[in-house]
Amino acid sequence: MDEAVTDDIRRAVDVLRAGRLVAFPTETVYGLGADASNPRALHRLFAVKGRPSDHPVIVHVARAAQLDDLGRDVPDVAHTLAEAFWPGPLTLVVRRRNDRVAAEATGGRDTVGIRVPDHPVARALLDAFGDGIAAPSANRFGRVSPTTAQHVRDDLDGDVDVILDGGACTVGVESTIVDVTGAEPVVLRVGAIDEEQLAQLVGKPLVRRTAGEVAAPGTLESHYAPEARVELVRVDELDARAGCLRAAGLAVGVLDAPDDVGEYARGLYRDLRELDRHRVDVILAVAPADTEGIGAAVADRLRRAAAAH
Ligand code: TXA
Numbered sequence: 667m668d669e670a671v672t673d674d675i676r677r678a679v680d681v682l683r684a685g686r687l688v689a690f691p692t693e694t695v696y697g698l699g700a701d702a703s704n705p706r707a708l709h710r711l712f713a714v715k716g717r718p719s720d721h722p723v724i725v726h727v728a729r730a731a732q733l734d735d736l737g738r739d740v741p742d743v744a745h746t747l748a749e750a751f752w753p754g755p756l757t758l759v760v761r762r763r764n765d766r767v768a769a770e771a772t773g774g775r776d777t778v779g780i781r782v783p784d785h786p787v788a789r790a791l792l793d794a795f796g797d798g799i800a801a802p803s804a805n806r807f808g809r810v811s812p813t814t815a816q817h818v819r820d821d822l823d824g825d826v827d828v829i830l831d832g833g834a835c836t837v838g839v840e841s842t843i844v845d846v847t848g849a850e851p852v853v854l855r856v857g858a859i860d861e862e863q864l865a866q867l868v869g870k871p872l873v874r875r876t877a878g879e880v881a882a883p884g885t886l887e888s889h890y891a892p893e894a895r896v897e898l899v900r901v902d903e904l905d906a907r908a909g910c911l912r913a914a915g916l917a918v919g920v921l922d923a924p925d926d927v928g929e930y931a932r933g934l935y936r937d938l939r940e941l942d943r944h945r946v947d948v949i950l951a952v953a954p955a956d957t958e959g960i961g962a963a964v965a966d967r968l969r970r971a972a973a974a975h
């Protein structure tokens with residue numbers, strides 16, 4: 667890492683220590699970070715994000731070993747999953763150590779979501795900071811997550827004290843969340859993690875509980891929403907529907923769906939934002955047919971974006 671970046675990281679750590687906010691890149695989306703042990707910093711985080719105070723945020727750490735620093739009664743399966751997927755796009759919900767994670771970070775819950783991100787800038791920041799950084803996606807509540815530093819500037823400029831630029835995110839959708847506090851692990855949000863690999867490690871397929879959970883804002887039925895109304899269509903309906911809407915005088919944008927679902931995920935939020943910039947009224951999107959993994963994550967986010975209008 668070059669000197670300029672090192673200086674940026676040092677400044678970012680000072681800013682976090684002072685109870686202020688740092689936006690930083692991860693492999694999934696950009697996060698808006700605050701010291702997870704500082705209630706004042708967390709209040710500012712929730713205010714800037716426009717997020718209801720009872721909604722928990724994910725705490726990011728540098729190393730898997732810190733799972734037991736922030737969590738208590740961490741089950742073996744959590745260690746197994748951490749070992750297999752960290753650093754990476756997996757969040758584990760475990761019981762919270764009240765002395766290490768402020769109640770404000772978890773909306774007063776007895777549990778906390780923990781993740782070790784796989785991005786050199788995030789890792790350098792977490793390494794230098796040493797403690798947990800609470801970070802939701804660096805967008806206003808309910809809107810499209812940011813996958814570049816420019817997206818963060820577009821949304822939050824003036825409200826965030828430092829924005830670290832680590833280029834475009836390589837995954838592009840938020841982490842897979844697995845709750846390991848119950849009798850068996852449950853998937854709360856689908857992401858890039860391969861569910862077959864998860865099942866192999868756990869010993870059986872995981873139950874998904876991704877709907878109707880007030881506890882998890884990312885699982886609200888409407889979320890991840892651009893300004894424009896999103897409509898899901900089948901590929902064979904696309905042209906007719908676009909023609910119909912245009913005939914009604916509406917500006918229509920079409921979300922280009924590449925065959926490669928990884929590429930779809932990587933470009934999803936960028937493309938939604940771009941269509942908003944062009945002030946289209948309606949975005950027509952063809953969701954991937956996948957029922958697992960990153961394709962399922964894209965389909966999930968599109969469905970929730972479509973539910974928002
Ligand atoms: O990829 C990601 O996870 C990104 C990057 C920045 O790490 N972060 C992210 O955070 O997407 P956010 O705040 O936008 O979404 C966090 C999700 C929410 O749906 C929240 O409810 C859930 O994680 N969550 C966090 N802690 C939880 C807990 N203790 N119990 C249940 N759900 C939890």
Ligand code: MG
Nearest residue numbers: 802803811884
């Ligand atoms: Mg979010």
